[in-house]
Amino acid sequence: MKTAIINASPKIKNSNCALVLNDFKCYLGDKCELIECKLSFNTDYNEVFDTIKQADAWVFAFPLYVDNMPSHLLKFLEWLNDSKPDISNKHVYAITNCGFYEGIQAKCAINIVHYWCDKTGNIYGGSVGVGGGEAFDALKSVPVGYGPKASIDKALENLSNAVLNQTTTDDRFENLNYPRFLYKLGATGRWKKLIRKNGGKVKDLGRKLS
Numbered sequence: 001m002k003t004a005i006i007n008a009s010p011k012i013k014n015s016n017c018a019l020v021l022n023d024f025k026c027y028l029g030d031k032c033e034l035i036e037c038k039l040s041f042n043t044d045y046n047e048v049f050d051t052i053k054q055a056d057a058w059v060f061a062f063p064l065y066v067d068n069m070p071s072h073l074l075k076f077l078e079w080l081n082d083s084k085p086d087i088s089n090k091h092v093y094a095i096t097n098c099g100f101y102e103g104i105q106a107k108c109a110i111n112i113v114h115y116w117c118d119k120t121g122n123i124y125g126g127s128v129g130v131g132g133g134e135a136f137d138a139l140k141s142v143p144v145g146y147g148p149k150a151s152i153d154k155a156l157e158n159l160s161n162a163v164l165n166q167t168t169t170d171d172r173f174e175n176l177n178y179p180r181f182l183y184k185l186g187a188t189g190r191w192k193k194l195i196r197k198n199g200g201k202v203k204d205l206g207r208k209l210s
């Protein structure tokens, strides 16, 4: 059985999607043949399609952008609908990670994948909405299934079982097992560090554009 994983984060490196996927892939193990590819703003859709077309299952992993999926992924789904009408009966799964603490933020974006499957005759297999995606970098050394990632990894394990068995499962929206206020504190600190690194000032973060 072949499974295609499409990482639709536009980041070339340090992508939180890639870190979430690392945990997911641990659960898949070597029980299926993996095909991995990236999807970004300037990706050749034909090339991606040629890579993933032979897979039985497609797993879209993407960051949440303005409560939705990134536009290049939406365009790719539209492109598939318009130019590849023969693609049907694939099991399609989604893993979304958001900057917000609450994984439920991803619900609208996940629904779009679900509706796309209904429209195109593909089988919507379920999803995981990961809250607190920005923490994954700091949790790189935490073993899969433990610590603040425990409930997220449990949902990823459940999804991996559905992928391996070619079945469907429910949408699971999970938060970190970590206090919300500490996550917010850490995230704010990171923004401050980033703006300084890029030559800006912390007070610019709250500046209103005229």
Ligand SMILES: Cc1cc2nc3c(=O)[nH]c(=O)nc-3n(C[C@H](O)[C@H](O)[C@H](O)COP(=O)(O)O)c2cc1C
Pocket: 009, 010, 011, 014, 015, 016, 017, 018, 062, 063, 064, 065, 066, 067, 068, 097, 098, 099, 100, 101, 105, 133, 134
């Ligand atoms: C343009 C943009 C819009 C975003 N909008 C949201 C949002 O609406 N809700 C949210 O929870 N996170 C939002 N985020 C945060 C990302 O979803 C989060 O940082 C994610 O972990 C990035 O994953 P990646 O590193 O794989 O790209 C946004 C990030 C960017 C760059």
